[in-house]
Amino acid sequence: METITFNGEHLFIGNLGHLFVVLSFVSALFGAFAFASHTKTQNSTELTIAKSAFHLHFISVIGVIVTLFYIIYNHYFEYQYAWQHSSLSLPTHYMISCFWEGQEGSFLLWLFWEAVIGMMLIFKPSQWRSPVMATVLLSQAVLSSMLLGIEITANFKFGSSPFTLLREADPSVLELPVLAIRGIAKADYMQIITDGTGLNPLLQNYWMVIHPPTLFFGFATTIVPFAFAIAGLWTRDYKGWMKPALPWALISVAVLGTGIMMGGVWAYESLSFGGYWAWDPVENASLIPWLVLIAGVHVMLINRVTGSSQILTYLLILGTFILVLYATFLTRSGVLGDTSVHSFTDLGLSRQLLVFLLLFILLPVALSFKYVKARWIYAGSILAVLLINLLAGKFIVWLNLLFILASFIGFIQNLNAHLPLNKKEESVFSREFWMFVGSLILLLSAVQVISTTSIPVMNKITSAMAWLFEPLYNITKVETFKNMAEGNVAQPIEIIKHYNTWQLPIAVVIALLTGITQFFGYKKTSTKHLVKNLAIVLGAAVVLTALLMPLFDLHWADGFLLIVFLFASSFAIVGNTWFIIRALRFKWRLSGASIAHIGFGLMMIGVLVSSAKKQVISQNTRYAYGDNFSEKDNRENILLMKDQPFPMANYLVTYKGDTTEGPNTYYEVHYRDTATGESFSLYPNAQYNPEQGLMPNPDTRHYFTRDIYTHVSLVPKSSEEEWEEDGEHAMAIGDTMIVNGAQIVLSNVTKAIGDTISSQLAGHELHIAEITITKGDSSVVARPVFGIKDGTNYYNIFSVAEFAKIRFNYTPKSVEGEIQHNIETAIKPPRYIIMKAIMFPYINLLWIGTILLLVGFVMSIARRVKENRR
């Protein structure tokens, strides 16, 4: 192979970065072993070594980040990551966003947060430190391995390095024709790589700077409760871990929740999804672990007081982190393909991700065996299954599924054997019973979302098991089995309706439980108090519902379930408010949960009203439906011609024009309320991106009780007004025609000698057409000129009638001895935008509720941290 020394590259920095990656991987792996060993031996030297390994790991992770930032900051476009995600014109504050635009960068962000969390854990000496750190470092090793970028075989690489050179990632840059054309040697290819392709402009806003780090911090925190649960199994202290893990679980709920909400606000404020939540697979992927973790926190609380529901605690806490990994697998492996508005590329890491997912599923199962020998036997069986897969050269889906199922049953059985069985019948009149029910229903909600989001994964599984589903189809003739065998199952057509069918009743039950459960005491409840409180809350909730219905313009005809939902949410708000007043007597230290529940109730009302009463006010009513189109097809956009007012709901809307600022074009849409006379302008903008086409961002008029949300859906290509040829018309003097809606009359043609007009035109013979343009009440005269110089040089001087947007050119022609007057016209095509406007009522309730929910979580964290200190 020929070796070329390439010029203009900065190889040292990339090698340094790569060294840091390797170092962070090795130190994490070594640290994990050292902490594991210390867990067993309690040898203090081992602890010192393990801690040093972690510190080395921490420094390496920071090293990777600094080197990558150095490359981006200095525009070293020989590195693929910098070339793909940044550009010369990128402002410095967005350079940080480059980190999470690419997959490698987002793994790095995750790695960073987990390292920070490790730093917080390592300073607190306790029996849990070593086993917890061992698990955290194991996950760090897994994450840093995603950045290794070591090719094992041609189609299997281990990780994807952010320090890959562009020419390594795509050798075709060395074969580009432009090199040969410009006579540039391959070694000097950097001469043509002068700029990067830039950060996706859609992501260049402040949400992109704060949303992903928060979300990834949330993902990263889920390792801590997981690690505590693992530590509990490992050291056979099956209950003790729950107490120190609770504040961490609450932190995780709060941070992940904040991240998800930020995504919602971002989607609503600056993306044109038409709302804050679209049940998009990527949104779901972060929602699922959050729901499961909230359920987990509730059962942990049950546990703290009564010592029951332990198996469920394990399942939910372990499940949260596993679902975070599953979400990563879904969004990073390319399996979702085109079911999502988010775009993904497969870096070829799907197998690696799958193996890691399985590792963290099977690890707790192995540790659930009490005896070390049994743990090793189980590990051996994992290896055996792995070996069979390897020998077959593919994933043997049924075998693996069977093994995971058997592992799951074994896990439950093992826990059952270790945990003292609660023989006592739990009273139906106890708080723990209803919290248990509530947690399971939250889990049910998560299961439903997982089920629909996982359709592409299920297709892969069921089509690999066609030997089962094909015969099933042949026997039963159920079409679904055939689709499963062929892997052709697709997302439900009416996806929102599908989710609502399940999630609405679930939300009703959860809201009702939220309102009532706190009035039950742990273990047993005085029925007298319960009935009294229940009667008060129930009565107040009914009154509140009755008051809210006219306020929100909700009627029974809107749907029975909607009114029930409104009642259930009101019940949650009233119940928890009453609980703060009556039971807690305004002791704010204890009120975190109640505040969070009130927030949840408000949030649900906000969701209910803003979606049920959401009104697409830009209903397309101007155009008749064709024969082929049924009424059910949504027609939600209108066309606005510039300066032509158009009635839309109770507004008269006018597109006034556009201005361009940087990459964005802002379209001024003027609204006038026909009833109140109030008027305002919204400036939805759009930018053109070569990769994703036109990307519109909405603009919203906020009122306390409603939002008017507007975005452009389509605009003409050019943002500047250009003349467009209209036609050539042969006219006689006195002829009339219609151009661009104006009446055109050729009134006269006069001849003049240039000298009489200007000395510059000396020797020019001028033919001047007089054209009268009439449109509406106004009328002007345009005078296009045809000039001849020296009898051979012809030229035209056009004349513009600006108000009618017509440009004229005049050329006399001699046809068979007669003079024919040729008028060429050009017009400015009318400017238009196609836009969509939605009225969201009471969306502020959603935001207020969200904030209360998060405040409640923070209050609870403070309370539990304090309790643990005692």
Place this chain on the structure above:
Amino acid sequence: MKSKHIVVLVLIAVGIAAILGTYGDASTTVNYSEAAEQPGKSFHVKTTLVKSKEINYKPEIDPEKFTFYGMDETGEVRKVTVLKEKPFDFERAEEIKLIGRVEGANEFVATDFQTKCPSKYENEVQDI
């Protein structure tokens, strides 16, 4: 039997119902001829844009309707009417996943679609 166990069993049943519900509501990815067997019923169809044939869009007449010719995975080409505004750069699209139905004799009416443009990466290298 403890009341807790009853709750668990009931909720497991609902959970299974939810999973079955996913399959009950789910649609199918098909080709044109399969969709034509059940006219009026909506399906997902994966198509590629036939670039040699025209894309027709007249926003001043109807901003939410355009037509193009799409080839399905079996190679059949049909005229597709999409009841949406035409994306700015539709001409560059390659893969177009349609959600819609066959209506009338031969026409496919799409109520929604997703496009995949050639990746940024390939393009850049070609453009340099």
